[in-house]
Amino acid sequence: MSYVLTEEQQLIQQNAREFAEECVAPVAAEIDNTGAYPADIVKKMVEQDFLGIFLPGKFGGAEAGYLSYALIIEEISRVSGAVAAILLNHASLAAYSINSWGSEEQKQTYLKALCQGEKLGAFALNEPENALGVGEHKLVAVKDGDHYILTGRKCYVANGGVAGVYIVIAQTNAEAGAEGMSAFIVDGTAQGLSVARTIDNMGLRGCQSAELIFDQVKVPAANLLGTEGKGLAIAAKAQAAANIAEGAMVLGIAQAAMEDAVKYGKQRIQFGRPIASFPAIQTMLAEMAAHIHMLRLTVYDTAVLLENGEPFSVEAAMIKLFAARIGQSALIDVIQIEGGYGYSQEMVASRFYRDIKGVIVNNSSFDFPEKSIAKNLLA
Known part of the structure; x- marks a missing residue:
């Protein structure tokens, strides 16, 4: 079966x-080679309303x-996992969190x-x-009047250093364990917030x-997202959306x-015929196609659950797995x-492999x- 789109x-x-073929594909290899943040591409995504595509219209989203x-x-992602990752971390994690809580x-x-x-x-x-919440660099938020003072570090922050808004999980009560973590909205220009290094x-x-340093960063109490002690719950739900x-x-x-691989298999001649005609190659391609098809149905169906306001966290975990x-x-x-061609940097498969691994390990220490x-x- 196929998923019926409106x-x-x-x-x-x-x-x-x-957009991907005309604007992103021509520079995808260059982005990968240099690792430079593609500011011009992000600006073009803004023009396409991609950054707020699922968010409410009254806040500038496209609904x-x-x-x-x-x-x-x-x-x-078909042409650049990096550009898709910029959008994902912006929309699924940061914007989704603010819209939800x-x-x-x-x-x-x-x-x-x-x-x-x-x-x-x-x-x-x-x-x-x-x-x-463990170790000498843990991020701690201490209430001081109508502000919180944030001190510590965060690491492997996607969009770190180029973001203007951070959703930050910090410890507000060391004695409360998981219930002692809270979420804050921190402006990227806040005094005391700096980039220790890009990774x-x-x-x-x-x-x-990037790795970020929070050196006595003063955050208004009004920037507490949700309520104190709900930081991990917010992170878990946002990660499920992601x-x-x-x-x-x-x-x-x-x-x-x-x-x-299909294109290559048709062109590569071995023993007098294209390697795509070999049963072993056809089995690999068939399994790929079947798995991609099943994943597509699951992703689309779970996305609809989210947008309809239905529970989706378990299905999202299945997608991750x-x-x-x-x-x-x-x-x-x-x-x-x-x-040998696939292993070489001359072929795009090398970038695809490195990018797909990056998607899979994202936030794996938490999720x-x-x-x-x-x-x-077992419930």
């Missing part, structure tokens, strides 16, 4: 594909739904800026060397990853990689089909899909 969704999908957003992520004032101030592209969003969760990742290059978009990223990358398996397996097979699925089964 006419509007089909138009959005087609527009995203044309097109989460499935439309997933379609955009998928199409952009923010006050009306927070939405007017920050969500509007995120939708209209005045500011890029980021989500600061992981901390250097240790688990969240040169092997994949998704162009989606800047899992859907990550599934769409895996779809786009794996689909493009499979198509590249399944996408990790089929993504890696597809790219290993693609490189196997393309042989364990097997736990969510098993908990639901």
Whole structure:
């Protein structure tokens, strides 16, 4: 079966594909080679309303739904995982969090800026060397009158250093364990907030990853997102929403990689015939196609659950688990089909492999899909 898209969704999908092919594809290899943040591409995404595609119209969003957003992520990922990752971290994590838990004032101030592209969003969760809330560099927020003072570090922050708005998870009560973490909206220009270093990742290059220093950063109490002690709950739900978009990223990358392998298989002659005619190659391609098809149905269906306000966290965990398996397996097979050429930097398969691995490991220190699925089964 295939997923039936509405006419509007089909138009959005087609527009995203044309945007990706015309604006992103010509510079995708350069972005990967240099690792430079593609500011011009992000500006063009703003012009297409991609940054607020599923968000409310009164804050500058397009209200097109989460499935439309997933379609955009998928199409952009077919040519550049890095550009898709910039959009994902902005929309699925930062903007989604403010839209879901923010006050009306927070939405007017920050969500509007995120939708209209005045500011890029980021989500600061992981901390250097240790688990969240542990170690000498843990981020601590101390209440001081009508402000909180944030001190510590965050690491592997996607869009770090280029974002104008950060959703930051910090410890507000060391004695409360998981209930002692809270979420804050922190302006990227806040005094005391700086970039310790940018991290040169092997994949998704162009989606800047950074370690941030919070040196007595003064954040208004009004910038507390939700209530004190709900930081991990917010992070978990936002990550579940991001899992859907990550599934769409895996779809786009794996689909493009499979198509590249099919093209190569038809052109590469071995023993007097194209290698695509060999049963072993056809089995690899058939398994890829089947897995991609099943993942696509799951991603689309779960995106609809989210946009309809229905529970989606368990299905999102299933996407995370399944996408990790089929993504890696597809790219290993693609490189196997393309042989020595596939392993070389001359072929796009190398970038696809590095990018898909980056999608799979994102926030893995916090997000364990097997736990969510098993908990639901045993409830």
